Amino acid sequence: MSFSMTAPRSLRELFEQLGLAEVASTEDTVTMEMPVDERTVNTAGGLQGGLIATMADVTAGQLASRVTPFGHGIATTDLFIRYLRPIKVGPARAVARILRTGKRSVVVQVDIYRANDDQVGATATVNFAAVD
Secondary structure (H helix, E strand, C coil): CCCCCCCCCCHHHHHHHHCCEEECCCCCEEEEEECCCCCCECCCCCECHHHHHHHHHHHHHHHHHHHCCCCCCEEEEEEEEEECCCCCCCCEEEEEEEEEECCCEEEEEEEEECCCCCCEEEEEEEEEEECC
């Protein structure tokens, strides 16, 4: 299969080109999926690490902006990710949940699962700060 991509005009368009999309989730989580295909894999055939980190950041940001009083007035202050095993079969599924909400910050945990066995391929903690 061959894919043709043109330069995206926005982050939303980039995510659409990569196939990153929100799927049904529980009330207190946000879940997003991304295909694992020739557009998104590294030379070893696994989902590229930067895209896994992007999944974590975007999924966490969606949840944080919805369930905190900060809304879209947040910025990522740090992201820690641990890669546990390669994600070679998709779609990869990122599930975000709030760990802590402070007066001007929120901490979100994101687990990224492999579709073929529902094992955690990576786990991330993402911190956001309220911005004015």
